[in-house]
Amino acid sequence: MQSALFVGRFQPFHLGHLDVVKKILEKNERVIIVIGSAEKNFLPDNPFTAGERFQLIDEALKEAEIPAEKYCIIPVRNVNNYALWVNHINCYVPPYTHLFTGSKIVKACYEGKYTEIIQLKRVLKISATKVREAILKNKGWEKLVPPAVARLLKTWNAQTRLRDIKETMDYTKYNNEY
Amino acid sequence: MQSALFVGRFQPFHLGHLDVVKKILEKNERVIIVIGSAEKNFLPDNPFTAGERFQLIDEALKEAEIPAEKYCIIPVRNVNNYALWVNHINCYVPPYTHLFTGSKIVKACYEGKYTEIIQLKRVLKISATKVREAILKNKGWEKLVPPAVARLLKTWNAQTRLRDIKETMDYTKYNNEY
Amino acid sequence: MQSALFVGRFQPFHLGHLDVVKKILEKNERVIIVIGSAEKNFLPDNPFTAGERFQLIDEALKEAEIPAEKYCIIPVRNVNNYALWVNHINCYVPPYTHLFTGSKIVKACYEGKYTEIIQLKRVLKISATKVREAILKNKGWEKLVPPAVARLLKTWNAQTRLRDIKETMDYTKYNNEY
Amino acid sequence: MQSALFVGRFQPFHLGHLDVVKKILEKNERVIIVIGSAEKNFLPDNPFTAGERFQLIDEALKEAEIPAEKYCIIPVRNVNNYALWVNHINCYVPPYTHLFTGSKIVKACYEGKYTEIIQLKRVLKISATKVREAILKNKGWEKLVPPAVARLLKTWNAQTRLRDIKETMDYTKYNNEY
Amino acid sequence: MQSALFVGRFQPFHLGHLDVVKKILEKNERVIIVIGSAEKNFLPDNPFTAGERFQLIDEALKEAEIPAEKYCIIPVRNVNNYALWVNHINCYVPPYTHLFTGSKIVKACYEGKYTEIIQLKRVLKISATKVREAILKNKGWEKLVPPAVARLLKTWNAQTRLRDIKETMDYTKYNNEY
């Protein structure tokens, strides 16, 4: 089975990510979506838990009518060590034949290894950083993410969470609270 | 959606596990299968990586014609701290309404929490420990696991791996090698 | 017994902290003071060890004639994971009925849990960051902390330590020393 | 101030421990009680959390009418490295002048360091291992621990917890559950 | 340059190890000696620190008149993960062309990788486990190790250390001390 690895932090999953998934599935039977930095949550750059990110991706793909057998979603914690990165990822995922990446260092780490690497070109110029900033201002973020993601983020009061995280970081910084 | 959590180490996935999955799906729309001790591999009690265990479960469920939308498989590393266990698991999985467990301490850890807990009764008296012992002797293990698992374990030369692990442990013990 | 949790890093314990402790004790029989980021020391934002911070708080409270049975001080290491934070703290402290916090995210983490949460309003506008900056310049810091803290910090040559830490960080940055 | 360090796991705190505390206080103004292996809980040898152990010790000492200013209780996680042990402990506790220990290796680790070390002789021949075994059988354990400890352990259904932990360990071993 | 990797825990370095080093140097320009489980010390199976083991090996090789340019000694901590083992080791050592190992699982981990693997045959039937047992009884251990190692171990009072470690373990087990 031809399958491809797609690694991201998905904080949150947005239309750019969905677009990549669709492109990968045009040429692969399955996409293995790795949720990176899975151990991080409730932080400014990583507001959502791995479980929440799993749910966001899962419901967005269902909504996009991508059949369940065409993808799997696997949370993997960070190792902070690129020299071990390839092996670390390989401990957690089923075999794959292709790797989609936008990172040259990831590409370099795979050099000499069997997997075919495809340089990722993002057509939609959306970044999760911008999505988070838009959520924080509650301004125009819904059109950057799949409807299912927008719906879930509202249910979770994402704006409040992001604001609380921001306030806590500022408070911690200035008032020395834990 | 009514969904249930099923946690195991699945070293390897056997017919008893498959039976539990089927029973859970009689009353739930989805089973969330958590691969515990995901960081462990190439050890006597944990010979297979999380990625390999993912593949074993995934192919066994496909073979059993369980539709892909009815299950998801999530590797989670061990925390060695039951007091944090419930929260730790909840960081990595989508929401669930029911918990199936054979462990009274897991049950106790959930006490007072929203999830409905169902005491797991295993009909098939198969343990993974016995499966591993049978693989090591290459004697009668194929009938304890789903055919897809048997096929994969043969491809991976599971008997050789288990023997190598055992020999290495013995060698390490007696010869002080790393 | 009605008791309240008060979490801080206390780098160092200052008059603002003391004021909060006194306010908490007006309405509670005991305050459980958690020394957060207990594993950190000899760093610009965390110059003192948990043991030193224990001593600073302990002697300041004695000096303020707060009876020993009215407080306990418990160092707890950081978890970098707010989703586990409440459970992590609860593993290390005796039961408490109230939580005093200035952090909205901490408040959100406790949501739905039994503890009564009280939004902390600091009357004295002192931050430990400013105290550390004043120590570094040896300018006016003594009046920001309880006399017992001032006395101990002088005994420990706190200014020298903070300067050494700063110089080491700069040296490390520019000269690539370990 | 002459103060002494007393390190134990206190799983649970028993009359032998109480006896040592009293003996230490005959010659010292304060005893610093370190709860070792603070990160462990819900395990056969470490059934209680650090917070629970804090409460057991605290209430037993109050009951014994030992004034609160004569002791403090500090949970410290394990380092698994005796060569770092002394320094690790010293990061978490206020200064002490004496060390009470029954361990020759701890004594050796302190060699050449300022602290006076006193070989601990236990008069009461009670071990926490025996207390836990007695709790498991619910047979005669109450007379091995201070009344306050007995009362708390009953409130927490300690026998049930120890039995659940044991059953879970056995279950895990034989059924390969997480 | 043709160089070979030799991994061991060397608790302590004995004549069997020295014999392997000599055999490796018959066919290689340099041997890279990796001290495994470098983070462990003062434990029954790992009594010596990595620094002490470095010194034992270094002085034994000097005594055997093996030129310093023919070996290097590198301590590497354990990873408890054979699937990452090869990459982990490779992060810490200079390049090597040959690997000497007695472990089939290590051999399997290298499969498909460039390094030539040579099955290690030990002529001298000495194990470090037996050396430690002999030291503990102070009976005939000196003839199992190079003279330099014997001399250092005596200077360090190795018998006393091993006995203290054993007593501490027993004491901890029976008296519940930390």
Added chain:
Amino acid sequence: MQSALFVGRFQPFHLGHLDVVKKILEKNERVIIVIGSAEKNFLPDNPFTAGERFQLIDEALKEAEIPAEKYCIIPVRNVNNYALWVNHINCYVPPYTHLFTGSKIVKACYEGKYTEIIQLKRVLKISATKVREAILKNKGWEKLVPPAVARLLKTWNAQTRLRDIKETMDYTKYNNEY
């Protein structure tokens, strides 16, 4: 034997480092070179693995005709805890009588300990930070490092690696990739 400790990250080893090594060897029989932050690699400030840094130092010293018995190179991971730093280092290295350091906090950590500390004065004003910046621009970096280092860095395509790392960091920052 009079020997001295020299700790650095050596990202990469440059002429300033070589100069220090030579100065140390004027008055000491051996220099113990500790590669700090050994676990870090493929990061902007830590582009090379400990093994690569070992090789850079080793070949530079050979080229400078420093006899192999006059130095040893030991990678040690970071502890992020200065209060444990001295003990941590001492676990990994053979005994030393002198310490060369440019860091006042390291000096303070050793206070009261046996080792003689020598304040390091660097004559050559080269920092590894500047070397890395020069490599990135491929401009004039070769004259800042020993010829052997220059040769190896070229073989490894150091400029490409540093550029790839930088691009990956930027990409990760702006595109939220893992």
